Amino acid sequence: MKHRCRYAAVNTVGVNHNWRYLIVPNSRFYLLKTAVSGAYNEDTGNKHPGEMKEIERTQVVNMFFKKKEEKKEKKELLYRENVHVNCESDTKENIIRKVGQMLVDSGYVEQPYVDGMVEREKTFSTFMGNGLALPHGIEAVKDQIKSSGIAVMTFRDYVDWDGEEVKVVIGIAGVGEEHMDILSSIAEKMLDDATAEQIRTCDGDTLYQILSGKE
Template identity: 35%
Template sequence: MEIQKELIKLNQSFSNQEEAIRYCGQQLFEAGHVNEAYVEAMIQRNEELSVYMGNFIAIPHGTDAAKKEVLSSAITIVQVPSGVNFGTEEDPKVATILFGIAGLGDEHLEIIQKISIFCADVDNVVKLADAQSVDEVVALLNTVD
């Protein structure tokens, strides 16, 4: 899937995980990839099973039931230099990169797999978190096949 530069957001900050997930969903909605109901499904998905994946990344996405709200596959990449906690105070799970995804059919599985492979190397996550431009993010992610 092609990465859309307008869906890459650098230097964001959020007070909590719900705010971060809503932001990702709003990006997908405003770009015309999902119906507004998908945003709530992203929150619900995180309540059912955390979207935090380890290695400082979270992959907010909707529930299976919300697939009907996806109009076209897309990914928003949100850089959060100060991090957002997807865990608890006692057991923090801090994400510095958020990959908000919407996939038609089973495309979301392919998207998650590519992100997981890239982010399995924590150095790649650090490079994304430190990227200073949208073009730098695109160049890093275009190394994934």
């Protein structure tokens, strides 16, 4: 059946059986409106016997449609409990899984995001220079991010990161453009030699203040 839509202000996102689903702009939970005014036989073009009553429905269908501009849950970017200093050295993968698990435990990401962080390192090192690594998930697991957040580990001794020496590892989960904002903010701090040295060697409370912008 072919239907004539009377709501031009909303965007058509698909046709399913006898209903044409329309997504309402700026809706928080993918509100859909279904509006049908008159049904026509697609083959003959003749009006279907009996006038259909105009129907308008609003549904919450999180599992079906996603909008890039969806607002994610807002949380603090960094919690004090996600700052671990003076840690024992470990393998690169174990460290990534540790910072990733902190992101999971704090509600920033779902578990598959951690695997995506490990996967990224197989093709692209997240070593940034100046003793810093910023592991983050591949594009395929971006939908596993619930809120932007970071988790931090510093080490007594340098960690081998694909042949590079690392003392600061910051796991990152960024929603949309916030990802680049987080990377830029951290990189800017580490470009300053004095600040970078402080980040590598300071206590947990001080590091939290520096990275959370509360110093």
